[in-house]
Amino acid sequence: MPNTARSSDHRDYQRVPRVVTAMARDEEHGVTGTPHSHERAQLLYATQGLMRVRTDAGMWVLPPRRALWIPPGVVHHWTALSKVTMRTIYIAPDAARAFGDQCRVIEVSTLLRELILALLDEPIEYAIPGRGEYLAMLILSELAAAETVPIAIPWPRDRRLVAICSAIMDDPGSSRNIEQWADEVGASARTLIRLFPKETGLHYRQWVQQVHLAEAFNRLAHGQSIGEIATALGYASPSAFSVMFRRILGKTPQHYLTEWRQPLTQRPA
Template sequence: MPTIAAAANASNAAHAVTPRSRDARDYQRVPRVITAMHKDQEYGSHIPPHSHERAQLLYAIDGVMRVSTEFGVWMLPPRRALLIAPGVVHELNMHSTVRMRTLYIEAGAAAAFGPGCKVIEVSALLRELILALVAEPIEYPIPGPGEHLAALILHALKAAETVPIAIPWPRDRRLLAVCDAIVREPGRRHRIDELAAGAGASGRTLMRLFPSETGLHFRQWVQQVHLADAFCRLARGESVARIAAALGYASPSAFTAMFRRILGHTPQHYLNEWRHRAD
């Protein structure tokens, strides 16, 4: 007759060899508060519009992805994650090779995070907790380490710093064409009259549409695009001078002034912080 220890070892071995699903549908009704999925994506790959029963923490330990909903667009470098409420339709585009580490959170537990989407800062602790839960079975034993990891993750998410970087997305087809053009080339000096001509509208019409459709005036909206692109570049370790030049600013100080006015910190602050974490 096998001993209790032998039976436990056999159970652990069974968990270790169980293949890990890469289908998000397999994570929606697991009887656990949080489950974790790892899935790598190739550069240029696209995940079409979809939604989940659970809330999702969309996070990549490497690479940059663009997440789009009918309400906004977010560029996510490492050290940034997007909390997506249950039922929110979203699609993804990979701007590099991406190593995704996604959490699916039971809707009741996720209610504290509010509706819609928000970007959070991924601390070193939260990153390690996510990686540890990914190493656990999808339906991890209770009681056990997975249960404790899930509780710590919920606590870390509630305490996480939110980052006010979102690109509100319009619905008007004319403005959609304009916004697509700006996001594709954030460093180009976009003149409103040229954009209007390409969209089949007048410059005055576009200037009126921006606040009514996005809640931001034209230049404010462009600045949000610049901030999103800057964070991706900072995460790759690019210098402030290089980022300022790439985004069309006259000088690094002009770019830094815009950045600090909106976020309260200089880009160098974030660059130094991320370099310190990487050491």
Template sequence: MTTRPCLLVRVLVPGVLLSPNSIIILFQGLLRLRASDSASDDVGASHGAKVALSFTARNDKNVRESDNRHMAIVARSKFAKDVERASPFVVALARDDEQGFVIEPQKHTRAQLLYAVEGVMRVRTPEGMWIIPPRRALWIPVDVEHSVTMLSPVSMRTIYIDAKRAKSFGEACRLIEVSSLLRELILSLLEEPLEYALDGRGGHVAELILIEITRAPQIPIVIPWPRDKRIVTICSTLMENPGDQRSLEDWAEVAGASTRTLIRLFQKETGLHFRHWLQQVHLAEALSRLTHGDSIGEIARRLGYASPSAFTTMFRRTLGVSPSQYLQHRLR
């Protein structure tokens, strides 16, 4: 059975967590037992009846899967509203999503630190795009519209911060490093009830989370996103295939514009020259692949660099460290 996107929600039994999927599976098990009992009374059914039953079963399966998706969406929506209305200044949310699942554009009355302990996400706002592997998180200010695409199965463990407390963190999205301490603090807050006591363990953990966000190193990688359709076509293709080696002259033919027009549009729409914009895409892809354990040579090849040393030079020039040094720093 395909795992459906879901939130972790508390049931009435104290200390027990069940997901909507778990509840659905329990009911489906009962339905299968009941269907099995009914089937035993129909052993002598004709071949035509069996075909009809098979067709009906397939239809029932499609209905059940549709119901499952609906129940998961309802659970997510309800819990998201609970998070928005919660009284503590920091609240945590856990959810698991399949590869390819998309959270449609939304915005919150709280700021959000979007983080996943496993998996890679792509986040898009009206201003730009970010690739977020584990050990990195995206700070999203209050009322910033954003969508999220799961590039792999994702275990999201994200937090929401009261608007007043979030003011000091700025009004622009930014990518940060997640230290081992910040990771454990987020997981610790998830152990607390939604309405935890501010003068208890939950309140102290929440205060430490804010301190760690303040101290977190910022990663200078953002992929500014254009609005002009001609540039969007080029950027979308390069996001799907960062190693595409076509020159700006080649892209001019695809976009139906002159090379000079594309140069002007890239600068106007993204604030970067085409080469610098593509470099940001390469860095985002490289950090994601380093997290997955790809070798420097394999990453260089996939991104179209002539050699691993050429890729390392670009990486060091932008981030100040080599890929191997960056990875060692992250794992400490």
């Protein structure tokens, strides 16, 4: 049996005889994990830093206080967009079924964060009954009540949309409209307008706004001002960008900046 005293290898946590296990791992800016999947579900979470996660179905950017639910067996890989303090949990497949079979971003409450950190203070094979077991059950309860956050960049399969989406990801501030993209990829604008919701679940403009949110999180994490971000993404003014941001996420960019600069507690992450 592997030594799981505090391994940072995800493989060491998949068959531990406990419903919930927790792993701590720190990564430097720019590090990318290899594509992999888990026998267990994963709540991919970092108390500090910014991560980008990719699957065949889409892409997510995770700022602090947000985590990605990844069901068992889903192949994914992540990139640290800044220095990251990853504090992730793995949940046995039977218990994970209650939380769905699709990746989604959830809001990490103060309580859920503290429960995850507390479980990391316990042995990997915590006593049953005992404090570790109680923490694990509370984590499942808090996860069940967690709010889903509408941050996602669903990825298409149609080659024409892939070409468009890849170009937008490379240049999020591009001002090209659907008609201009149609000329470039050899399809009518009407065809592209129909394909976007069919392939991604989002209309073209909605998909672009998700890319803008992801890019905004990245730029906020690296110290750019809201004005600089609005200009880089092609918005007429900082207020126009903030209106879009708040309409989708219910919070302003300034709110996120305040969150990141003020830790939830003085407890070490």
